[in-house]
Every structure is written in structure tokens, then in C-alpha cells.
Amino acid sequence: MELTPEIKSKLDKLQEKYEAMGQDMAAYLDGLLYADFLTYWDYIHLDTLLSLQSPKTPFPDEEIFIMYHQITELYFKLCLHECKQIAEHSALTVEFFTARVKRINAYFNALTSSFDVMVDGMEKEQFLKFRMSLLPASGFQSGQYRMIEICATDFTRLVDKSKREELAGASIEEKFENIYWKFGATELASGKQTLTLKQFINKYAAQFLQLVKDREQTNFSILYTKFLNDGQDVSLLAEELRKLDLFVNVEWPLSHYKSAVRYLERDPVDIAATGGTNWQKYLPPRFQKRIFYPFLWTEEQLEEWGKAWVLSVLKTIKK
Numbered sequence: 001m002e003l004t005p006e007i008k009s010k011l012d013k014l015q016e017k018y019e020a021m022g023q024d025m026a027a028y029l030d031g032l033l034y035a036d037f038l039t040y041w042d043y044i045h046l047d048t049l050l051s052l053q054s055p056k057t058p059f060p061d062e063e064i065f066i067m068y069h070q071i072t073e074l075y076f077k078l079c080l081h082e083c084k085q086i087a088e089h090s091a092l093t094v095e096f097f098t099a100r101v102k103r104i105n106a107y108f109n110a111l112t113s114s115f116d117v118m119v120d121g122m123e124k125e126q127f128l129k130f131r132m133s134l135l136p137a138s139g140f141q142s143g144q145y146r147m148i149e150i151c152a153t154d155f156t157r158l159v160d161k162s163k164r165e166e167l168a169g170a171s172i173e174e175k176f177e178n179i180y181w182k183f184g185a186t187e188l189a190s191g192k193q194t195l196t197l198k199q200f201i202n203k204y205a206a207q208f209l210q211l212v213k214d215r216e217q218t219n220f221s222i223l224y225t226k227f228l229n230d231g232q233d234v235s236l237l238a239e240e241l242r243k244l245d246l247f248v249n250v251e252w253p254l255s256h257y258k259s260a261v262r263y264l265e266r267d268p269v270d271i272a273a274t275g276g277t278n279w280q281k282y283l284p285p286r287f288q289k290r291i292f293y294p295f296l297w298t299e300e301q302l303e304e305w306g307k308a309w310v311l312s313v314l315k316t317i318k319k
């Protein structure tokens with residue numbers, strides 16, 4: 001069969017491409033000749049993905065627990081993928097920034113609306129049993145969740161609210177000593193750090209500190225302020241950032257909190273099943289008052305943070 005002009009022109013272009021790199025096109029064509037056709041399962045590493053569920057107990061619902069955590073971590077990875085693109089863009093525009101934050105919001109929307117898979121999706125009796133085999137592991141130890149926060153806001157905003165003002169001008173290390181989550185996963189009875197918290201810090205502290213330094217001038221908060229000060233139209237960006245603030249700091253925490261209440265509250269083994277932590281005081285968003293962009297909210301909205309009223313605001317923002 002004759003080679004068509006289109007094929008010839010493509011071969012010429014390929015020849016140019018390889019020549020430019022000092023490569024022999026014929027050798028690469030050999031490679032193409034011997035290569036297998038790509039399959040769906042190889043491309044997405046399906047067999048590996050489906051082999052990553054290893055329950056610690058015989059309770060069937062433990063697999064749901066494992067898989068939903070894995071799904072969540074993949075969504076967190078998608079969020080961080082967007083955070084990186086924003087922070088490391090060589091010529092960032094408001095449009096690109098807005099479009100990427102919109103993607104993160106879509107991921108958090110998916111996570112928030114799917115959380116019923118946890119809340120109603122497992123038998124409480126099974127959960128309370130298999131949970132005991134997982135201690136001291138906890139979703140609290142999700143490093144990606146904390147990295148999203150670091151990328152999204154000025155690090156001072158992640159300092160516990162009792163120390164936030166006082167430490168505004170302090171070093172990154174000092175702020176890290178007082179990061180809000182060090183006040184979670186503590187023993188209810190003694191107030192001491194749990195093993196859960198200690199292991200989490202051991203594994204991630206250096207990585208978190210490095211990311212804080214890397215994002216000092218490229219976190220979402222500072223990038224937004226730069227565009228605002230440049231006199232650019234940031235109204236759509238502000239709207240997406242407000243949604244992000246509500247998704248990460250109110251909506252997802254509330255869906256998550258619902259599952260903690262459903263499985264852990266009002267039960268005689270309550271305390272044991274959480275490892276005896278202070279979660280009831282720690283988890284509700286209205287207690288923590290984590291807010292990425294206080295300058296995008298009114299005094300009243302800040303005051304009411306995490307209460308039902310803020311959610312009704314979200315509905316109007318969502319449109």
C-alpha cells in the first residue's frame with residue numbers, strides 16, 4: 001500500500017523531531033513496532049489499585065471504610081495537583097487561578113456530598129469492633145489534608161485561635177508549634193498528646209515546614225491579595241475562594257463530624273473506640289474557627305462561622 005501524503009508529512013515531522021535531539025528515528029519506529037497495544041487496565045494500574053485493600057479484621061464493612069478513605073485521599077491528591085499548578089505557574093493570571101480553585105471546589109463538593117457512604121454506609125456494630133483493631137491510626141493522620149490547608153492560606157491562619165494574634169509575627173517554626181491540630185487528638189482525661197498525634201508529627205513535621213516555606217509567597221491568600229493590589233478584577237476569584245473556605249472549613253468538617261457522632265456518640269464504648277480523644281470538643285467547626293480568608297467575610301459571618309446560618313449563605317453563593 002502507498003504511503004499517503006499525510007503519513008509522509010507526519011514521518012517528516014517525526015524525523016525533524018528526532019534529528020533535533022540527535023536521535024535515530026528508525027530505532028524509535030522499531031520500538032513502536034514491538035510495543036504492545038495499551039490496555040485500560042495497564043494504563044490506570046487497575047490490578048494494583050484493586051489490590052490495595054487489606055482489612056485487618058473479618059468484618060465486611062471494614063472494606064468500605066478502607067476504600068472510602070482511599071477515594072478521599074485520591075481527591076486530596078487532585079486538590080494538591082491544582083494547588084501546585086497555581087503556586088508554580090510562571091505567569092499566573094486571575095483566570096487560571098479562578099479556574100483551578102473551581103476544580104478544587106468540585107472535588108470538595110464530591111467529597112462532601114458522598115460522605116453519606118460513611119455516615120449511613122456501615123453497620124455501627126461492625127464499625128465499633130473493627131475500629132478497635134485500627135488504633136492508634138486515625139484519619140487525623142491525613143498528611144494531604146494538612147497540605148491543602150498550607151497551600152490555601154497564610155500559615156498564621158492555621159495557628160490555634162487562642163494564639164493566632166499573638167504569634168502573627170513569629171517564626172514559621174514557632175507557629176508550627178501552635179498549629180491548631182496539635183490541640184486535637186489529645187487524651188481527654190489527661191490532655192496529653194496521643195500516640196496518633198506523636199506519630200503524625202514524627203512522619204510529617206519536616207515536610208510540612210518545607211511546604212510552608214515554599215508557599216510563603218505563593219499561598220492562595222497572598223496570591224489573591226497581590227492581584228487585588230494590582231487593581232485586577234478579582235470578584236469571581238473571591239467567590240471561588242469563599243466557596244473553598246466553606247467547603248474545607250465548614251462543609252466537609254460537618255459531614256465528617258456527622259459520621260463521628262453517628263458511630264461514636266451515646267455508646268458505652270464511646271471513649272475506647274476513639275482511643276479516648278477530645279474529638280467532641282475538637283472537631284466541630286464552630287469551635288475551631290478555621291477560616292482561610294477572613295477578609296472575604298463580614299464580621300457577622302465570621303462570628304457565626306460553622307453555624308447553620310453560614311450554610312444557608314453557601315446555598316446563595318452556590319447559585
Ligand code: HEM
Nearest residue numbers: 069072118138139140142145181185259260263274277279
Ligand atoms: C465512620 C467514619 C469516621 C469516623 C467515625 C471518624 C472519626 C474521627 C475522629 C474521632 C477524629 C478526631 C481525631 C481523633 O480523635 O482521632 C477524626 C479526625 C479526622 N478524620 Fe475522621 N472519621 C471518619 C472518617 C474519615 C474519613 C473517611 C476521612 C477521610 C480521609 C477522615 C479524615 C479525618 C481527618 C482529616 C481528621 C482530622 C480533622 C481535623 O483535624 O479537624 N475521617 N475522625
